[in-house]
Every structure is written in structure tokens, then in C-alpha cells.
Amino acid sequence: MSLLEVRGLDAGYGDLQILTDVEIDVDDEEYVTIVGPNGAGKSTVMKSVFGLTTHMGGTIAFDDEDISGTKPESVIHKGMGYVPQSSNVFGELSVVENLEMGAYILDDIPEDALREVYDRFPILKERTDQKAGTMSGGQRQMLAMGRALMLDPDLLLLDEPSAGLAPDLVDEMFDKIDEINGTGTAILMVEQNAKEALRRCDRGYVLSNGQNRFMDEGAALLNDEEVRREFLGG
Amino acid sequence: MSISETYGRYRRALGEEPLAVVVLLVALWMAWTLATGLMTGGIQVSSLASQVWDGLLRGLIIGLAGIGLSMTYSILNFANFAHGDYLTSGAFAGFATSYLIAGFGESSIGSLLLLGAGTSVTGAVIGVGVTTSPLAVIGGAVVAGAGTIALALAIDRFVYRPIRDESGIVLLITSIGVAFALRYLIQFVFGARTIGTTLAGSVPQVEVVELLNNQLIEYTARETAVIQGTFRVTAHDITLIAVAGGLMLGVHLLLQRTKLGKAMRAMSDNEDLARITGIPTERVVRTTWILGAGLTGVAGYMFVLWKGTLGFNDGWLLLLLVFAAVILGGIGSIYGAIGGGIVIGLTASVSVIWIPASFSRAAAFVVMIVILLFKPEGIFSGRTTA
Numbered sequence: 001m002s003l004l005e006v007r008g009l010d011a012g013y014g015d016l017q018i019l020t021d022v023e024i025d026v027d028d029e030e031y032v033t034i035v036g037p038n039g040a041g042k043s044t045v046m047k048s049v050f051g052l053t054t055h056m057g058g059t060i061a062f063d064d065e066d067i068s069g070t071k072p073e074s075v076i077h078k079g080m081g082y083v084p085q086s087s088n089v090f091g092e093l094s095v096v097e098n099l100e101m102g103a104y105i106l107d108d109i110p111e112d113a114l115r116e117v118y119d120r121f122p123i124l125k126e127r128t129d130q131k132a133g134t135m136s137g138g139q140r141q142m143l144a145m146g147r148a149l150m151l152d153p154d155l156l157l158l159d160e161p162s163a164g165l166a167p168d169l170v171d172e173m174f175d176k177i178d179e180i181n182g183t184g185t186a187i188l189m190v191e192q193n194a195k196e197a198l199r200r201c202d203r204g205y206v207l208s209n210g211q212n213r214f215m216d217e218g219a220a221l222l223n224d225e226e227v228r229r230e231f232l233g234g
Numbered sequence: 235m236s237i238s239e240t241y242g243r244y245r246r247a248l249g250e251e252p253l254a255v256v257v258l259l260v261a262l263w264m265a266w267t268l269a270t271g272l273m274t275g276g277i278q279v280s281s282l283a284s285q286v287w288d289g290l291l292r293g294l295i296i297g298l299a300g301i302g303l304s305m306t307y308s309i310l311n312f313a314n315f316a317h318g319d320y321l322t323s324g325a326f327a328g329f330a331t332s333y334l335i336a337g338f339g340e341s342s343i344g345s346l347l348l349l350g351a352g353t354s355v356t357g358a359v360i361g362v363g364v365t366t367s368p369l370a371v372i373g374g375a376v377v378a379g380a381g382t383i384a385l386a387l388a389i390d391r392f393v394y395r396p397i398r399d400e401s402g403i404v405l406l407i408t409s410i411g412v413a414f415a416l417r418y419l420i421q422f423v424f425g426a427r428t429i430g431t432t433l434a435g436s437v438p439q440v441e442v443v444e445l446l447n448n449q450l451i452e453y454t455a456r457e458t459a460v461i462q463g464t465f466r467v468t469a470h471d472i473t474l475i476a477v478a479g480g481l482m483l484g485v486h487l488l489l490q491r492t493k494l495g496k497a498m499r500a501m502s503d504n505e506d507l508a509r510i511t512g513i514p515t516e517r518v519v520r521t522t523w524i525l526g527a528g529l530t531g532v533a534g535y536m537f538v539l540w541k542g543t544l545g546f547n548d549g550w551l552l553l554l555l556v557f558a559a560v561i562l563g564g565i566g567s568i569y570g571a572i573g574g575g576i577v578i579g580l581t582a583s584v585s586v587i588w589i590p591a592s593f594s595r596a597a598a599f600v601v602m603i604v605i606l607l608f609k610p611e612g613i614f615s616g617r618t619t620a
Contacts, residue, residue: 050510072509082510090503101500105512
């Protein structure tokens with residue numbers, strides 16, 4: 001049994017179906033990416049796992065438990081963290097308040113987790129009282145990841161973590177993700193920067209038009225003629 | 235710099251910022267009128283002080299009611315037009331309780347609860363006032379808050395919640411319906427009369443005899459104008475300041491220091507993100523109603539205690555000023571609601587120096603429009619619910 005098992009998922013928004021029969025697996029401690037063209041439904045997969053879309057069929061199981069149709073506010077209790085693509089911090093709240101919200105479901109702020117987040121992202125410690133909305137894109141992305149790590153999740157969903165970052169920060173961000181994965185957190189990541197993502201991950205899925213197209217180890221997908229031609233720009 | 239250059243500069247300023255020039259001229263005229271009025275004794279320093287004081291207190295009421303309106307707006311995403319009638323409901327529930335406590339045994343329970351409808355019972359007769367019957371006032375304020383909370387939760391449960399996913403316009407129009415229903419239900423039960431609620435005469439007042447004015451009169455050598463202005467501070471003024479100030483401080487601490495308050499701010503900031511971090515949104519919505527309605531009910535009670543009369547239209551009439559305050563302060567911000575409330579309250583009171591009293595409400599809106607023209611996002615922009 002995998003940690004996350006998406007089987008035959010049909011999902012969308014209201015009456016509009018985006019995903020058809022999507023299958024995704026993530027094993028314990030595995031690093032999986034989803035790549036594909038714009039509008040392929042990559043982000044919709046992530047949102048569906050967190051109950052933010054209209055569920056139309058199929059199952060989503062996490063840790064052997066069917067969580068299809070679970071409300072977003074309950075999914076976090078299962079041991080999953082989610083960093084959405086945009087507006088992923090509370091802009092009106094300070095850095096430390098954002099992190100506190102990451103651990104909202106606990107009675108007390110987990111001091112150990114807070115210290116770990118600060119160690120991982122030292123910039124957040126320097127700016128504890130700064131309003132999140134006034135930080136740069138890269139800092140906000142780190143804060144969003146820090147917030148999602150406050151509960152030490154078994155699986156972290158990352159939607160386009162490199163989007164909008166300055167080129168020199170992109171590598172740093174991918175290094176951070178490697179580190180997080182290195183400490184035992186499984187990763188499911190959607191990335192626009194497909195080549196870099198596939199180079200770094202264990203396994204990759206190629207999605208197109210809301211359907212699975214390819215699935216293999218990252219390196220294998222990078223070398224696949226068809227994948228290169230169709231999705232990686234040659 | 236030659237005269238023509240200077241002239242050209244002013245011409246340009248007039249062309250580029252005509253509004254700023256007009257506002258500046260009006261401000262200069264107002265300052266001139268005020269200064270000459272004070273110098274000649276046409277405007278008494280004491281009456282000016284009383285107007286400022288009155289405006290400040292009115293502003294605190296508007297601000298307190300505005301916090302509730304602003305909170306429900308930022309968390310529930312709709313402008314609740316029934317808010318003013320929540321205020322009236324709180325005042326009626328509170329005063330029914332005060333009458334009952336203060337007048338127990340002096341009249342039948344029924345007529346006390348109906349605020350003396352059809353009898354000679356009035357607030358003055360049974361002595362409702364913070365010094366004459368402190369228990370009645372405390373009990374009334376508590377019931378005003380609690381009753382309004384119960385009312386708001388019931389209305390949310392049966393009216394707003396079923397249509398929460400509709401657009402803001404649907405909710406807004408529904409709330410206008412709720413406003414009418416509440417207002418005329420109150421009129422049906424208590425009647426359309428204006429009720430004298432407090433024992434105004436016996437409320438202790440501190441009279442601040444005014445010296446400055448006399449000095450000025452001497453200075454300008456106008457012996458004919460013998461004005462013994464006094465500036466009164468009543469016990470109800472002080473009660474109002476203490477209660478409103480205390481509640482505002484409490485809301486501030488709640489939002490900034492407690493986990494629940496931070497969750498409320500988080501939800502007003504980004505609802506989807508709040509949900510995926512596990513914040514239970516329905517509970518936050520309920521808390522918002524509880525806080526907003528409680529503050530509004532107490533604001534209604536304090537308003538009536540302070541002004542001494544109560545009518546079924548009071549909250550509705552105040553609502554426009556509350557809206558003005560909330561918009562002026564930057565909708566969604568509780569500090570904006572407080573600041574905007576004080577600006578609106580002061581404007582409405584102090585404007586009588588320059589214009590007839592019947593235009594004082596209009597003046598408040600003119601000030602709102604002028605400020606918004608210069609700062610469209612409101613005075614406290616960039617600070618939502620927090």
C-alpha cells in the first residue's frame with residue numbers, strides 16, 4: 001500500500017470536469033512530481049487531495065484510509081501538508097503568526113517544530129514580526145513551506161514552489177525541498193520547471209488534458225523521446 | 235522668481251489639483267470663522283468643548299457598532315444592513331431588563347417589560363441611571379449584549395446560513411429584508427413612541443467652569459458679552475467611555491493575542507488557506523457573529539443610556555453613520571471602524587459651528603467623501619480585521 005493512493009479520480013469545479021481517471025501513488029518518503037502543460041489539471045490534483053474541488057468519482061486514500069470527500073479543514077489532521085501555488089501565506093499576519101496558524105489544530109505551539117522551521121529557513125527567524133504580505137516572493141514561499149511543516153507531515157504537497165522566484169533562488173528552493181525529503185517527508189510536487197523537477201525527483205507523472213500520460217522514474221522520463229518532444233521542448 | 239512665474243505655478247496647481255485647492259479654501263474659511271468666532275465671543279469655548287465632547291462620545295458608539303459591522307463584512311463577505319436594527323434590538327432588550335430591575339414592584343412586570351407602554355412608567359419615574367440604579371444598568375447592558383447575540387445567531391442559522399454560498403448581493407438584499415422585519419416587529423411590540431429611558435436630571439455632572447473664554451473676552455474688550463459657559467461631564471459620559479474603551483481594548487487583545495482571534499484574522503485574509511490549515515470555518519463564523527452582535531447590542535444600550543431616549547428607528551438612523559465610519563476607516567478593519575467612527579461623530583457634532591444643525595449628518599458624509607477622494611482605500615487601509 002502506498003502512502004497516497006489516487007485511483008480513477010474524476011474531479012473538477014461545479015459542473016466542469018477537469019480530471020478524468022487520474023492515478024497517482026506516493027510511497028513513504030518518496031519524492032514524486034507531476035509535470036505537464038498549462039491546463040493539464042496538475043494543480044487540480046493537489047486541490048482534490050485536499051478536498052477543495054468537486055469530487056466526481058474514484059477514490060483518494062491516505063495511509064490506508066479513504067479520504068475522498070473529506071472537508072479541507074479535516075485533511076490536515078491526517079498528516080498531510082499543502083502549499084498552494086499562489087496567495088499561500090496570510091499576508092495580514094506576521095511571520096510567527098503564520099507559523100502558529102500552521103499548527104492551529106494543536107493545543108500548543110510545537111516549540112520543536114518551530115525551531116526546526118527556523119533552522120531550515122533562517123530568514124524567517126530574522127523577520128518573525130514582519131507582516132507576511134510585505135515580504136519578497138521567495139521569502140513568502142519559504143514561509144508557506146515553513147507553515148506546512150509545522151505539523152511535521154508525512155506527505156507535503158507543493159504546488160509550483162519555484163513559480164515567480166528569481167532564477168538564483170530557484171536552485172536554493174529545490175535544494176530545500178531535497179533536504180525536507182531527506183528527513184523523511186514524502187513530497188508530491190507540481191512543477192512548471194519540468195526538467196529540473198524530473199532531475200531531482202524519484203518518480204514523475206506527465207499529465208495532459210486532465211489524464212495520465214506517462215509515469216516513470218524521473219531520469220527515465222527525461223530521456224524518453226516522446227516525453228522530450230511533447231512536453232519538455234525537445 | 236517673477237510674479238508671472240508664481241502666478242503660473244498657482245494656476246498649474248489649480249489646474250492639476252482643483253479639488254485640493256477647493257478643500258484648502260474651505261478649510262481656511264472654516265479656520266477663519268472659528269478663530270474670529272472665538273475671539274469675538276460669537277462661539278463660546280465651552281460650547282465648542284461640549285460639541286467636541288459630544289462628538290467624541292457619539293463617535294465611540296458609532297465605532298463600537300462599526301466593529302461588529304466591519305467584522306461580519308470581512309469574514310462573511312457581505313454588508314449586513316440589519317446591523318442597525320440589531321443595535322435597536324439590543325437597546326430594547328437591555329432597557330426592558332433595566333426597567334424590570336429598577337422598577338420591580340412599582341409597576342406590573344408586563345408594563346415594565348414593554349418599557350411602560352400605556353402606563354405612566356418612564357425611566358425617570360423608576361430611576362434608571364448608572365448612579366441611581368447601577369445594577370439595572372449592568373444587567374441591562376449584559377442582556378443587551380446577550381440578547382443581540384442570540385438574535386444574530388438565530389438569524390444567521392435560519393436566514394443567512396442557507397444562502398451563505400450565494401453572492402454578496404443576495405445576502406445584502408436579504409439583510410435589508412431582515413432589517414425591516416426586525417424594525418417593525420419592535421414597533422409592533424413597543425410602539426412608535428419615543429421613550430424617555432433614563433433619569434437624566436439625577437445623573438451627577440461635573441461642571442467645568444470655563445476660564446479661557448472670559449480671558450479672551452477681556453482681551454478683545456467686549457464687556458457686553460457676559461458669557462458664563464460651562465462644560466458638563468455626566469456620569470453617563472464616563473460610563474460610555476469606560477464601556478466602549480474597555481470593549482475596544484478587549485477586541486484588540488482578542489484579535490492580536492489569542493489563537494481564536496488570529497484564526498479570525500487568518501480567515502478574513504484568505505479563507506481557502508485558512509481551511510487547509512485546519513481552521514474550522516463554521517466555528518469562526520459563529521464567533522464572528524457572537525462578537526459582532528455582542529458589541530453592537532452593548533453599543534445600542536450605551537447609546538440610549540447616554541442620550542436618554544429610545545425609539546424603534548434609532549439603530550436604522552445610526553446605521554448610515556456607522557456605514558460611513560466603516561467605509562471611511564477602510565472596510566474590514568476594526569481600527570478603521572473606531573477611527574472612522576470618531577471622525578464621523580466629531581464631524582456631525584462640530585459641524586454646527588459652520589452650518590445649520592439639520593445638515594450635520596450631511597456634513598459627516600461630505601467629510602467621508604472628501605477623505606475617500608484623497609485616500610480611496612480608507613484611513614486605515616492595509617489593515618483588515620486585525
